[in-house]
C-alpha cells in the first residue's frame with residue numbers, strides 16, 4: 547500500500563469515520579491482504595513434495611519486515627469462523643520476495659491437516675513478524691554440520707540456502723534423517739545443490755522398516771571431523787536429545803537448536819483449583835499446563851506454539867500461584883498476563899477466560 551495512503555488511513559479521523567468497524571475491515575473489501583499494520587500474505591504456489599506435506603510460497607504485504615535465516619513465523623488462518631495460528635519455520639533465504647514454509651501433517655492436528663489437504667494458490671494467511679534465534683552468525687563458520695530429521699529440515703534449509711546464495715565458503719555436511727524416500731522433503735533440491743557446490747556434502751539416512759538410527763558410530767563415520775564443526779540441529783524431540791548427547795561427547799564447538807515442541811524441565815502436576823472466571827468452569831488437581839487444563843475442560847483458548855515462544859495463549863490471571871514449567875519457578879500473581887502453555891497451577895488460580 548502507498549505509504550501516504552497508509553498514513554491517511556491510519557489517522558484518528560479515518561479511524562473515527564470507519565467506526566464501529568476497523569479501517570482493516572474496509573480495506574478487506576478491496577483486497578483481504580491489505581491491512582494498516584498487520585503482516586498478511588497470499589499463497590502463490592502450493593506444492594505437495596511428499597504425501598504428507600505441502601510447501602507454500604507466500605507473497606507478503608508491505609507490512610512484512612523480512613526475516614533472518616532460521617527464523618519462524620506465526621501463520622494464521624480462519625477455520626469455521628475461528629482464527630488459528632501456528633509457528634512454521636521459514637525455509638526461504640532472507641531477501642527472497644516470497645516466504646516459503648513447508649507444513650507436515652501432524653497426527654490429527656487441525657492446522658497442519660487443513661493446509662496439507664486444502665492449501666491452494668490465492669489463500670489468505672495472517673502472519674506475525676519473523677521471530678527466533680536459530681540464525682547463523684553474519685560471519686559464516688569455516689565448517690558446519692546441518693543435522694535434521696523429518697520436518698526439522700525447514701529452518702536448516704534456510705541456513706543452507708542463505709550460505710550458498712551469499713557465496714559463503716563454509717564446508718557443509720548436511721545430514722538428514724527421513725522415514726523413506728517418499729517422505730523426503732527437499733530431496734531434489736538438495737541433490738541439485740550438492741551436485742553444484744563441491745563444498746556441500748548431502749547425506750540422507752532412511753530410518754523406516756529397520757533402517758539406521760542416529761548413533762555414535764554413524765556420526766563418527768559420517769562426520770569424522772565433528773569436533774571442528776558448528777552444528778545447526780532441528781528435528782523431533784527424541785532425535786534432538788540423542789543428537790545433543792552424541793555431539794556434546796565429541797565436540798565443544800557451538801551447537802544451535804530449534805525445536806518444534808516443548809521439552810519441559812519442571813513437573814506439571816497441578817496443585818489447587820483452577821477457575822475459568824468468564825466461562826464459569828472449575829477444575830482441580832489437574833496435571834498439565836493451564837492451557838491443557840483449559841482444553842480438557844472443554845475450552846479453546848488460542849495458542850500457536852504450545853512452548854512459550856509466540857505469546858498467542860497469553861491470558862489474564864486474576865489471581866493465583868503458578869509454576870513456570872521451563873524454570874520450575876513458583877510465584878504468586880495478580881492481574882497479570884501469562885502464557886497458559888508454559889504455566890501450571892502451583893496453588894489456586896483464577897483465570898479471566
Ligand SMILES: Cc1cc2nc3c(=O)[nH]c(=O)nc-3n(C[C@H](O)[C@H](O)[C@H](O)COP(=O)(O)OP(=O)(O)OC[C@H]3O[C@@H](n4cnc5c(N)ncnc54)[C@H](O)[C@@H]3O)c2cc1C
Nearest residue numbers: 632633634635649650652653655656657658700806841851
Ligand atoms: C518454532 C517452531 C517452528 C515450527 N516449524 C514447523 C515447520 O516448519 N513445519 C511443520 O510442519 N511444523 C512446524 N512446527 C509445528 C507447528 O507449529 C504445529 O505445531 C504443527 O503443525 C501442528 O499443528 P496442528 O494445528 O496441526 O496441530 P494441533 O491441532 O495444534 O495439535 C498438535 C498436537 O497437540 C496435541 N493437542 C491438540 N489439541 C489438544 C488438546 N485439546 N489437548 C491435548 N493435546 C492436544 C495433539 O496431540 C497434536 O498432535 C513448528 C513449531 C514451532 C514451535
Ligand code: FES
Nearest residue numbers: 850851852857887
Ligand atoms: S502458545 Fe505460544 S506462547 Fe503459548
